[in-house]
Amino acid sequence: MSDVVLDVRNLRVEFPTRKGVLVAVDDISLQIRRGEILGVVGESGAGKSMTGMSILGLLEPPGRIAAGSIHLSGDRIDDLDDRAMQAVRGRRIGAIFQDPLTSLNPLFRVGDQLVETIRLHTDLDKRQARDRAKDLMREVGIPAVEERIDSYPHQFSGGMRQRIVIALALCAEPELIVADEPTTALDVSIQAQITALLKRLCRERGTAVMLVTHDMGVIAETADRVAVMYAGRLVEIGKVEDVVRRPQHPYTIGLMGSIPSLRKDVEELQMIPGAMPRLNAIPPGCAFNPRCTQAGPRCRAEVPRIPGGHSTGAACWLAQTGTVEKGEAA
């Protein structure tokens, strides 16, 4: 148990609305160990960002955690009040978001923002904090640190800004980093630099990383394990190479097939018919059943789950039991 940094159990996030309760995250369990990168992948609205936000304690009301628990290195964090959570966030969990411009204050020099954050989380004095800020900037690969430390965010390029945000996330040497689409706003060559940086930091510091993205390619090159989400539920989780090469869940299979290949020529891309259901219209049983070519009676009646206590598997009756018929086989 010792090296499990993040332990999410049966997490359920609800949004009460006038028309009823929407379940944005439905019974998700996952763990991330020290030095491990877990990719969380899914299409827009699948609940992947919502999962990240609940871990960070940043759910926007009326969204709330309705069930389940989140433990950080053994300490429960989902029931903390705002003030206690604020101390955890930043110090023990770092956050990196998609748009580096919104994570930085445009009115302050980046050095001052780093110093402020470092002093908030450690007891270094101003000068020591500034030295630490410079070290961090060097560590994330910003050239000419002495000159750049007093620049404003707008004076940096997008890739450099994202490096600053990563430096900010590292200020307090957190145990866990939640990175939500950290490279989506960046060009491919810069994206490769940023993912390589994340990987290096994770390896060298033993930080656990939750990498939320829609880009399966980024996951394949960065993450150790991957969790695939669909309509708020976890449909498949496992080692990256297994999920990419031998996906089990029909949704994951379809998702992989729909990505244009860099090697194979196909006349037509594989398609998943239809679209992901809206949160207010999730069908009974497996949420994917209306789009699944192999769905049977059981899929329309019972919700499949990842087998309890396992860190790999697919939430699919066919993959688990070999049959989609209702029966005593369960």
Next chain:
Amino acid sequence: MTLRPDAILEVDALERRFDVSAPWLNRLIERKPRRTLRAVDGVDFIIRRGQTLALVGESGCGKSTIAKLVTGLHAPSGGNIRFHGDRDRLQMIFQDPFASLNPRWRVARIIAEPLRTLRPETPEAEVSARVDELLRTVGLAPADGLKFPHEFSGGQRQRISIARALAGEPEFLVCDEPTSALDVSVQAQVLNLMKRLQKEMELTYLFISHDLSVVRHMADVIAVMYLGRIVEIQPTADLFANPLHPYTRLLLETIPDLEAPKRDRAPMGGEVPSPVSPPPGCSFHPRCPLAFERCKQERPERRSHVHNRRVACFAAEEGGPDVR
């Protein structure tokens, strides 16, 4: 001067400059100089009828500016664009299906707009029959015409954009990042639809994207752009099998590859310089592993032999030891 009888679009020495100077008062008081951004800086290509030419490159390379020049949304600052077709039969599909559809119009009216503008004499019954047919063509139902854009998902909205573009019976479509805002499974649906329509209606596409895997799937010919110039242009299979320009190779190396993830690669450093003050000589030389003295001073051209020269690079041309 038509070089090829089957060319539908010929672009020759195309340039577009933007004035990005500080406001007049700042120039006067702070003596700030006038500054020009060369968004498109001497670009040539031709597109043959029924084919797809893709422009790829990173943000700021000028690919979207070319789309706007070709469609006439910007006027060129130099060079020329010859379109050997009916100007009315050139349409555009934009990236953002949320911004490109009028939120106050019903879908049927949106789709009918090109018809009503281009052929105002069309009887109303015929217009609505055509709209129904177009909705079916792109995989929507005729009843969807009564809805408003906000009632649709991103993928469905992009289908509406495609239906609108098809309403004028185009022969040439300029598609600026048509699937970049979509999820991959929806992207697959839209790309398949575009390919099917191309075959059925003999459409020609100018396809703009930053995504090399999408471009590989869609294009017959790929032009790679860097800082306002085309650095390499080749048929798709050749470009992937034998990339000539170091920048093309950088791009191919850095895109994540699902089938063969490069988990331990050291990514190439550097960033795209500002197009306002591009480096002298070959604008890629500060990041180029093959750069030598000449690259810092002279600008490699593809121009002189317009369409036979495939790459603008001295190293690739002179075939140094490091060049495949």
